[in-house]
Amino acid sequence: MTAEPLSDFSRLCVHTITTKGWELEEAVEHYAEAGVSGITVWRQWLEGRNPAGVGQRIRAAGLEVVSLCRGGFYPALEEKSREEAVEDNKRAIEDAAALGSPLVVLVCGAVPGQSLVESRKQITDGIAATLPLAESLGVKLAIEPLHPMYADDRSAINSLATANDVCDQLNHPLVGIAFDVYHLWWDPDLEEQTRRTAEANRLFAYHVCDWMTPTTDLLNDRGLMGEGCIDLRGIRALVEKNGFGGMIEVEVFSNRWWEKPTAEFLEAIQQSYLNHT
Amino acid sequence: MTAEPLSDFSRLCVHTITTKGWELEEAVEHYAEAGVSGITVWRQWLEGRNPAGVGQRIRAAGLEVVSLCRGGFYPALEEKSREEAVEDNKRAIEDAAALGSPLVVLVCGAVPGQSLVESRKQITDGIAATLPLAESLGVKLAIEPLHPMYADDRSAINSLATANDVCDQLNHPLVGIAFDVYHLWWDPDLEEQTRRTAEANRLFAYHVCDWMTPTTDLLNDRGLMGEGCIDLRGIRALVEKNGFGGMIEVEVFSNRWWEKPTAEFLEAIQQSYLNHT
Numbered sequence: 350m351t352a353e354p355l356s357d358f359s360r361l362c363v364h365t366i367t368t369k370g371w372e373l374e375e376a377v378e379h380y381a382e383a384g385v386s387g388i389t390v391w392r393q394w395l396e397g398r399n400p401a402g403v404g405q406r407i408r409a410a411g412l413e414v415v416s417l418c419r420g421g422f423y424p425a426l427e428e429k430s431r432e433e434a435v436e437d438n439k440r441a442i443e444d445a446a447a448l449g450s451p452l453v454v455l456v457c458g459a460v461p462g463q464s465l466v467e468s469r470k471q472i473t474d475g476i477a478a479t480l481p482l483a484e485s486l487g488v489k490l491a492i493e494p495l496h497p498m499y500a501d502d503r504s505a506i507n508s509l510a511t512a513n514d515v516c517d518q519l520n521h522p523l524v525g526i527a528f529d530v531y532h533l534w535w536d537p538d539l540e541e542q543t544r545r546t547a548e549a550n551r552l553f554a555y556h557v558c559d560w561m562t563p564t565t566d567l568l569n570d571r572g573l574m575g576e577g578c579i580d581l582r583g584i585r586a587l588v589e590k591n592g593f594g595g596m597i598e599v600e601v602f603s604n605r606w607w608e609k610p611t612a613e614f615l616e617a618i619q620q621s622y623l624n625h626t
Numbered sequence: 627m628t629a630e631p632l633s634d635f636s637r638l639c640v641h642t643i644t645t646k647g648w649e650l651e652e653a654v655e656h657y658a659e660a661g662v663s664g665i666t667v668w669r670q671w672l673e674g675r676n677p678a679g680v681g682q683r684i685r686a687a688g689l690e691v692v693s694l695c696r697g698g699f700y701p702a703l704e705e706k707s708r709e710e711a712v713e714d715n716k717r718a719i720e721d722a723a724a725l726g727s728p729l730v731v732l733v734c735g736a737v738p739g740q741s742l743v744e745s746r747k748q749i750t751d752g753i754a755a756t757l758p759l760a761e762s763l764g765v766k767l768a769i770e771p772l773h774p775m776y777a778d779d780r781s782a783i784n785s786l787a788t789a790n791d792v793c794d795q796l797n798h799p800l801v802g803i804a805f806d807v808y809h810l811w812w813d814p815d816l817e818e819q820t821r822r823t824a825e826a827n828r829l830f831a832y833h834v835c836d837w838m839t840p841t842t843d844l845l846n847d848r849g850l851m852g853e854g855c856i857d858l859r860g861i862r863a864l865v866e867k868n869g870f871g872g873m874i875e876v877e878v879f880s881n882r883w884w885e886k887p888t889a890e891f892l893e894a895i896q897q898s899y900l901n902h903t
Binding site: 461462464465496497498500501502507508510511534535536537560562563564565567577578580583 | 738774778814841844860
């Protein structure tokens with residue numbers, strides 16, 4: 350199963366962290382110029398800015414705000430820290446609403462040495478505590494299952510199955526999943542769990558990049574699409590077969606690419622989007 | 627659930643690669659002196675040596691040969707390479723028999739860009755092709771599921787469930803599983819799949835180390851037991867509850883530890899074995 354090549358940029362969204370050499374205003378200008386259609390704003394790019402104003406600027410440039418990245422990090426040993434995490438997530442939801450972002454992406458968190466079962470309970474409770482606000486503002490929350498190599502301190506949700514389990518438990522139309530090929534490509538249950546995700550109407554976002562061989566850094570050695578081993582068109586065919594037609598978000602953390610001029614990187618992103626995604 | 631501390635070294639086995647500053651003869655001498663009970667020999671330590679002679683030396687020193695590490699790496703794009711891999715695995719099985727090792731550990735292999743499903747088929751076929759020899763020599767083969775971060779080029783078998791599936795398919799009493807906490811600790815299905823492994827009489831080996839936060843290298847930044855976040859006594863309780871009473875094999879790849887004097891490292895291994903494993 351393989352998807353048809355993408356022939357235009359109508360579904361191309363870029364994360365501000367991907368082009369992290371650019372301030373928000375530069376990113377908006379360059380994306381719009383290049384014909385990129387969507388932007389996912391990382392929270393650092395809102396610092397010192399008015400989210401509503403940022404949203405207006407983005408839309409005025411002809412771009413769509415796809416999501417705000419990222420809330421989460423609910424688990425903590427101390428109750429006080431967990432309460433602070435909930436407050437921080439409420440701010441993220443408020444910022445998303447002001448920005449005009451329909452979605453907050455959640456990197457759910459984990460505490461080294463605390464059992465993953467306990468962390469998942471704290472994640473579930475943390476999301477639940479923000480749901481009334483999310484509901485009142487109409488903001489969706491997308492759990493992003495992270496690769497098992499991040500199970501120590503970034504997320505206790507390490508497969509699509511576990512993300513679906515947590516969603517089932519919360520059982521709310523605003524709670525869904527951000528599907529990132531980097532985290533999920535290896536999963537033997539991907540087909541079945543993608544179907545489960547789609548049937549529950551919770552396939553909220555789709556992130557792409559590639560897996561490098563060798564990977565020299567656990568965080569910042571992602572590949573541009575086509576540079577690695579992920580079957581990008583096979584996985585896109587899978588999500589599209591299950592009804593996903595939304596934005597394709599390029600989220601590449603790469604020291605190697607970040608060393609190059611950002612404009613050159615954006616050009617490479619667009620080429621690899623057409624040729625390999 | 628947590629296991630009682632280990633109070634002696636009767637189940638302590640060390641992998642020669644863990645103390646890689648030592649040649650085989652040095653490792654045997656130092657392990658025996660320190661009261662270590664078992665040794666898992668990596669194939670590089672047999673180079674230029676007679677496996678039968680090595681086995682005699684090990685047993686004369688009062689140590690048990692626990693396994694030969696490692697066969698595997700069956701998948702390849704070319705049929706010729708797959709045939710060579712089978713031949714190499716046959717040599718490993720013959721060396722294990724000569725050494726007096728009851729077991730060969732298999733790191734099964736993967737090919738970047740080849741689907742994991744295809745690689746698993748090639749792995750299954752590769753193991754099957756060596757089974758008559760393993761049978762005639764009475765050598766067991768243990769599939770070691772590897773962490774999903776090695777799914778690109780080291781193993782297409784990335785969970786205990788998948789390892790069990792492949793074992794079910796091969797359905798042979800000599801084919802089982804090497805359970806390594808580093809690769810499996812994060813798995814939400816660990817309890818269920820450990821039970822499945824034990825019920826099928828295929829829990830052949832148990833490897834320990836720890837997961838560092840942060841992990842700075844995908845291959846050689848493992849922790850000594852107690853340095854990281856793995857619930858070592860919880861997982862040992864789980865395998866023991868399921869009937870495992872075999873050797874506890876210390877397999878630590880660590881540039882950090884390898885920089886220190888090897889004797890100091892062995893001492894630290896023994897301390898962490900008693901205090902944290």
